Amino acid sequence: MTVSVLTRKGAGSTGALPVQPRPVESRGGTARATAAEPVLAIESLTIGTGAVDLVIDVSFQVAPGETLCLVGESGCGKSLTCLAAMGLLAEPVRRRAGSVRLAGTELTSLGDRRLREIRGRDMAMIFQDPVASLNPVQRVGRQVAEALVVHEGLSMRSAMRRAIELLDRVGIARPDERANAYPHQLSGGMCQRVMIAMALACRPKLIVADEATTALDVTTQAQILKLMKTLQDETGTAMIFVTHDLSVVAEIADRVAVMYSGRIVETGPVDALFDHPAHPYTRGLMDCRLHALSAANGRLAAIGGTVPRPAARPIGCAFRPRCPRADARCETLPELRRLFGAQTAACHFPGAAR
């Protein structure tokens, strides 16, 4: 089938509209998206629970058609940042400060009802475990169609037709039959394709994928990554891709933000980060990568120690106890500073040799 389901044919509007995501409807005098404007702009975001801050002073932007990879080890705050962007933080974890703007609309001041209108329509999220994210007692076609009924006001009948087209678009063979399947009847990779179809259904401006390919086999992962890139090229959707896997970053990122213990410690274009990582943590992550096609060369350059617990972060730079460059200066917190080009790092000795 060659029909692009990403046009709005039969969606109750006049003819085929352009494939670009539509601008966020401006209600209540909020600004309209312009070409120069980022799709998502997070500024000074701090998230915490009790007396502990889990995400501290995080700022970044994502442009239309751009893929930003959020990289870091477990517990560094990358998933919480994404949940905050989606307005999905749940008690006892709260946003303490900062702003989240989607195409100019401030989301943090919106009520639940307005947020629900925006989620699924203007921004969508894909989680790591597709089987757990799908409703086990509902056929997958209907789950994809639901967003179209809710957000685009389609009848269930025409939404189902669109859902089948979407399933076809994400590479599911015999989509009309598979639409009638329950999640448990599909493989993990197939369920992830369904999740992607759901995310794409309303042609969102932003897709947040949290470890979306981590649970998949390599061959399936390669297919899904390729699919997401192709669809992004067609639709111009901005993407935030959360991963701990640097080779996935090499595949898909335009820009990268590295997080450590709740803060962004380095950002930059993907090439700059791989060619000359400035922060010692980024450098450490690069050094302990393993690739099947590189020769084994004895011991790995492991980063010693472990990530500190958020309640027991050292004063100053949180990476200090594990850092080969650290000295007394690192007891004061380094700010995220611009180095060369668009690369920034929060280190007193950026780019220094070990």
Place this chain on the structure above:
Amino acid sequence: MSNAVLALQDVSRHYRGKGGLLRKGDTLRAVDGVDVTLAPGETLGIVGESGSGKSTLGRLAAGIEPPSAGNVTFKGKPYAPIGSSAWRRQRRDVQVVFQNPSQALDPRLSIADQIRGAMEAHRLDTGKSGAGSLDALLARVGLEGLGRRYPHQLSGGQLQRAVIARALSLSPDVIVCDEAVSALDVSVQAQILNLLQDLQAEFSVAYLFISHDLGVVRHVSHRIAVMQHGRIVEAGPAGDVFASPRNSYTKALIAALPAASPSARRARDAKRRLDFAKV
């Protein structure tokens, strides 16, 4: 191979459906006619995707599951019937390290007590673990002074070190590592891989190293076997299997690997376009 510490000859493990997950009468051939040998002090990597049968192979090799057909011999002898005292004696020499260390440890016992418990279960003198005293053993795996801690007080990497220490306390000939580093963060994964390699050099323990991660397997293994649908489709020295794969499935696995860097990705994509243009 006559000097093999562990040998699987034409081994199969089939599961017959009883009307649950598998329909009645259906047979799942989890492992299907596999030949594998492991030499003392060697690391054999087993790679494959989920459902390829690699974990079942590990369980057969460790003697915790009987084969449906074929022979599994450990130090020249087949495993005794599961549960027998002879089997228990054999099991002491083949230890297993699984993916999730917090599930492999008892939350109510301190790390030192768990190691002591394993040694007592095998009627070993708890004063003499594989690396000398228990304190020396803990120090050897990087847990110096942490013996009195409980599992919830340790990080994931530390817990996996504890599991390795417990396995090591029995001076095994073989450790089956089933996705032993897969759940760990990359920086910690590198620490544990270094530890496993150091321990092998020191105690000449052999590893059957099972993982879906080709990069990790490439790094630790002397030899590699690639599994698909319960069979080994390709095996050979680690350097050769990935550098010049002969089997089409191995080739597909390698082609699917994400690139090592953005420049490697561009080079690969350009080459693919060129190859496509040639066709």
